[in-house]
Amino acid sequence: MVKPAPRxxxxxxxxxxxxxxxxxxxxxxxxxxxxxxxMRAKVQQAMTELGYRPHAAARGLRGQTYTIGVMLPELxxxxxxxxxxxxxxxxxxxxxxxxxxPGCNGEKAEARVIDAMIDRSMDGxxxxxxxxxxxxxxxxxxxxxxxxxxxxxxSPAYDTVTDDDIAGAALVVDHLVSLGHRRxxxxxxxxxxxxxxxxxPNAQRARGYRDAMIAHxxxxxxxxxxxSYTHDGGHxxxxxxxxxxxxxxxxxxxxxxxxxxxxxxxxxxxxxxxGDISVASYDNSALASFGPISLTSVDQDGRQMGVDAARLxxxxxxxxxxxTAQVTLSPTLVVxxxxxxxxxxx
Amino acid sequence: MVKPAPRxxxxxxxxxxxxxxxxxxxxxxxxxxxxxxxMRAKVQQAMTELGYRPHAAARGLRGQTYTIGVMLPELxxxxxxxxxxxxxxxxxxxxxxxxxxPGCNGEKAEARVIDAMIDRSMDGxxxxxxxxxxxxxxxxxxxxxxxxxxxxxxSPAYDTVTDDDIAGAALVVDHLVSLGHRRxxxxxxxxxxxxxxxxxPNAQRARGYRDAMIAHxxxxxxxxxxxSYTHDGGHxxxxxxxxxxxxxxxxxxxxxxxxxxxxxxxxxxxxxxxGDISVASYDNSALASFGPISLTSVDQDGRQMGVDAARLxxxxxxxxxxxTAQVTLSPTLVVxxxxxxxxxxx
DNA sequence: GTGAAAGCGCTAACAT
DNA sequence: ATGTTAGCGCTTTCAC
Numbered sequence: 230m231v232k233p234a235p236r237x238x239x240x241x242x243x244x245x246x247x248x249x250x251x252x253x254x255x256x257x258x259x260x261x262x263x264x265x266x267x268m269r270a271k272v273q274q275a276m277t278e279l280g281y282r283p284h285a286a287a288r289g290l291r292g293q294t295y296t297i298g299v300m301l302p303e304l305x306x307x308x309x310x311x312x313x314x315x316x317x318x319x320x321x322x323x324x325x326x327x328x329x330x331p332g333c334n335g336e337k338a339e340a341r342v343i344d345a346m347i348d349r350s351m352d353g354x355x356x357x358x359x360x361x362x363x364x365x366x367x368x369x370x371x372x373x374x375x376x377x378x379x380x381x382x383x384s385p386a387y388d389t390v391t392d393d394d395i396a397g398a399a400l401v402v403d404h405l406v407s408l409g410h411r412r413x414x415x416x417x418x419x420x421x422x423x424x425x426x427x428x429x430p431n432a433q434r435a436r437g438y439r440d441a442m443i444a445h446x447x448x449x450x451x452x453x454x455x456x457s458y459t460h461d462g463g464h465x466x467x468x469x470x471x472x473x474x475x476x477x478x479x480x481x482x483x484x485x486x487x488x489x490x491x492x493x494x495x496x497x498x499x500x501x502x503x504g505d506i507s508v509a510s511y512d513n514s515a516l517a518s519f520g521p522i523s524l525t526s527v528d529q530d531g532r533q534m535g536v537d538a539a540r541l542x543x544x545x546x547x548x549x550x551x552x553t554a555q556v557t558l559s560p561t562l563v564v565x566x567x568x569x570x571x572x573x574x575x
Numbered sequence: 576m577v578k579p580a581p582r583x584x585x586x587x588x589x590x591x592x593x594x595x596x597x598x599x600x601x602x603x604x605x606x607x608x609x610x611x612x613x614m615r616a617k618v619q620q621a622m623t624e625l626g627y628r629p630h631a632a633a634r635g636l637r638g639q640t641y642t643i644g645v646m647l648p649e650l651x652x653x654x655x656x657x658x659x660x661x662x663x664x665x666x667x668x669x670x671x672x673x674x675x676x677p678g679c680n681g682e683k684a685e686a687r688v689i690d691a692m693i694d695r696s697m698d699g700x701x702x703x704x705x706x707x708x709x710x711x712x713x714x715x716x717x718x719x720x721x722x723x724x725x726x727x728x729x730s731p732a733y734d735t736v737t738d739d740d741i742a743g744a745a746l747v748v749d750h751l752v753s754l755g756h757r758r759x760x761x762x763x764x765x766x767x768x769x770x771x772x773x774x775x776p777n778a779q780r781a782r783g784y785r786d787a788m789i790a791h792x793x794x795x796x797x798x799x800x801x802x803s804y805t806h807d808g809g810h811x812x813x814x815x816x817x818x819x820x821x822x823x824x825x826x827x828x829x830x831x832x833x834x835x836x837x838x839x840x841x842x843x844x845x846x847x848x849x850g851d852i853s854v855a856s857y858d859n860s861a862l863a864s865f866g867p868i869s870l871t872s873v874d875q876d877g878r879q880m881g882v883d884a885a886r887l888x889x890x891x892x893x894x895x896x897x898x899t900a901q902v903t904l905s906p907t908l909v910v911x912x913x914x915x916x917x918x919x920x921x
Numbered sequence: 922g923t924g925a926a927a928g929c930g931c932t933a934a935c936a937t
Numbered sequence: 938a939t940g941t942t943a944g945c946g947c948t949t950t951c952a953c
Contacts, residue, residue: 231732233895234717239946250924255948263922285694286632286640287946290929294632296695298674304656305861313650313677326691328644329675331659345672348631349642349695371580493866515651520839521867549579585930596940601932609938633930636945 238281247275258283259292285326289350297542298346299355300330300339306486307514308531309357312378315535316355323543325352336360343369353542363424374545376538382428383555388541390534390556394430394511397527397560398437398481399444401509404525404562405479406445409571410507413442414452414477416466416487431458434483434511458483463490471498478571482510485517488524492567503569513563523566530558584627593621604629605638631672635696643888644692645701646676646685652832653860654877655703658724661881662701669889671698682706689715699888709770720891722884728774729901734887736902738875740776740857743906744783744827745790746873747855750908751825752791755917756853759788760798760823762812762833777804780829780857804829809836817844824917825853831860834870838913849915859909869912876904 244251249268256264257272285294299316301309317327330342339361346354351373358379359366369375370386378390405413415438418431426432435453442451454466463482470477482488488510495502502508513528537556545551590597595614602610603618631640645662647655663673676688685707692700697719704725705712715721716732724736751759761784764777772778781799788797800812809828816823828834834856841848848854859874883902891897
């Protein structure tokens with residue numbers, strides 16, 4: 230139907246056109262030592278004249294591919310988009326190109342996707358909230374420079390960037406307590422695996438909630454609905470909490486999407502927010518700031534997390550022996566219209 | 576700090592371990608002709624014993640990389656996530672791995688990203704709502720099998736999958752007219768480029784709006800605010816429309832996110848929806864279905880678009896000479912709570 | 922400073 | 938049916 234494109238311009242074409250060796254072209258390409266300014270100019274001119282573009286895959290067979298792989302568990306979570314913005318912004322000046330591996334929920338899919346990235350010889354990996362076993366992550370990091378985002382705990386093999394989820398949960402509890410609330414409930418993402426209980430953000434948020442409640446002398450008021458970080462999970466969790474004999478006056482949802490489900494359940498129960506019950510959550514995604522919803526939520530500066538992750542990754546590609554670093558960012562609370570003084574509820 | 580991973584297992588290791596030639600291993604890998612069942616078994620056993628995984632980049636230097644590249648203009652648009660789901664679902668059974676190129680708004684960034692995918696020798700490309708010139712798309716498609724999603728017009732070089740945006744706009748107008756509305760305004764994404772006026776969905780929706788209004792004898796009521804498909808664009812557009820001497824009784828926003836901005840502007844003007852004014856939009860994203868918003872919106876089966884795109888792409892990889900196909904899907908209208916009979920507004 | 926030549930892991934002609 | 942060999946486009950010794 231259509232004539233195929235002409236053969237690709239290669240390093241050989243450039244070398245011939247510039248009357249030099251392929252080695253010289255390669256050196257110019259990599260800004261490597263051993264090329265005189267005169268040669269550099271000659272080669273560069275030939276490159277532009279021929280419209281040469283290096284073949285990343287072929288380069289990878291010996292050197293680098295200039296490709297960074299980013300794995301995200303879920304495309305629909307807008308917070309991840311912020312992280313990605315930070316990564317691409319930080320990498321914008323460099324020669325690195327970012328490619329994403331989409332939607333890998335579950336350990337098996339995650340393993341497949343990570344393997345796929347390694348098989349495509351990416352120069353570095355950013356794993357966002359991975360669920361794989363720690364040993365597996367260490368193994369991956371030994372194979373290719375890796376930064377893990379959004380998972381607590383340190384490793385000798387990979388750098389980490391996390392938000393201080395315990396502090397974030399405390400911000401919410403402090404805020405609600407200062408509004409006079411005592412019966413503050415939490416909707417968590419159910420977790421059984423022991424390592425994940427220590428490392429996953431959801432578990433840290435639940436722990437932060439507990440700790441903060443205890444710090445305020447409210448240990449008897451601790452009340453947790455254990456569902457999942459989804460819209461339905463929020464709906465279900467809120468229904469459970471609203472059915473309690475002593476209904477909570479405030480609900481702390483572990484994520485914005487959970488809060489949305491909770492808001493629906495509250496409305497269905499004929500209650501108003503924040504009149505009858507306050508709702509706060511975590512992530513401060515675009516949903517939270519949207520006017521009609523206007524959710525009080527913990528902000529995690531995802532963009533900054535992405536910037537840090539990219540910086541750490543490039544550093545590690547440069548020096549694989551450097552000791553691993555753990556970056557922890559402090560969250561802030563954005564108070565909006567879903568939380569109010571408890572008096573209003575009585 | 577950490578000992579590097581051992582050298583990768585290659586086809587040579589497998590061949591030696593199975594006491595056969597590398598060719599034999601390659602044949603087994605590709606299910607190619609010329610390998611006896613006995614040899615096949617022997618090689619396969621060696622592969623699993625050694626934990627062999629083919630090096631995609633190296634394969635690509637001669638044959639395929641088994642990688643499909645998907646370009647999306649915007650990660651935050653949830654509709655694109657549906658398309659991606661369809662693509663990955665359809666490709667789930669095959670050996671192809673999907674990689675995404677993130678956020679490339681603007682022709683220049685788009686060109687860079689597409690080049691990057693070609694330089695990484697992807698086997699096929701899915702371009703979602705690209706803004707590049709038609710000639711450029713044709714050139715890309717001559718280089719690598721390509722399917723274009725969400726852009727009207729046919730090409731001899733690439734297959735297309737689109738939603739019938741003209742029909743979708745007509746669904747909205749028909750619905751509003753049936754509710755008694757006559758002063759139905761539209762917020763469009765401003766477009767000047769001639770080709771894009773014919774090919775981009777936003778332009779098609781505006782055209783569908785005009786055509787439908789005319790079909791209903793309402794050509795004198797045609798009223799368009801020309802802003803952009805963003806939250807702010809919706810806000811601005813709605814403010815313009817609300818300031819008209821004869822305020823519209825219904826607004827058809829070109830996208831859900833536009834409708835959200837419009838809803839805010841309507842609320843700020845002290846008007847209610849759908850009491851004072853009806854609002855309908857396009858995309859039926861998760862935002863539209865969210866309870867408190869509950870937006871009447873046109874549903875484009877994004878998932879099906881992804882499935883079709885992936886199918887067409889694999890077909891084209893198999894046979895590059897096949898004639899190009901154009902798949903057009905029919906939208907449906909999902910009526911929710913932001914549209915009501917016009918009597919209520921008077 | 923420059924270039925010839927070997928090889929990265931794999932596929933595809935071409936023997937046998 | 939099986940193996941030998943020559944590349945794919947690039948980087949990297951290692952001579953000069």
